[in-house]
Amino acid sequence: MGKFPEADAEIKATFICRRCKARNKRGVAKCRKCGSRYLRPKNKEIKAKKA
Numbered sequence: 824m825g826k827f828p829e830a831d832a833e834i835k836a837t838f839i840c841r842r843c844k845a846r847n848k849r850g851v852a853k854c855r856k857c858g859s860r861y862l863r864p865k866n867k868e869i870k871a872k873k874a
């Protein structure tokens with residue numbers, strides 16, 4: 824969970840193409856950019872950088 828509920832909702836509804844890394848909406852069967860079916864959910868946890 825991040826700071827902004829709106830952003831969280833958007834991240835949860837985002838899928839990333841494993842091939843070209845384009846963002847796709849949840850529910851799409853294929854990547855809008857390259858047509859690949861290899862999609863993954865966008866990482867929900869953003870890890871803070873450590874020195």
Ligand SMILES: [Zn+2]
Pocket residue numbers: 840841842843844845854855856857858859
């Ligand atoms: Zn793609």
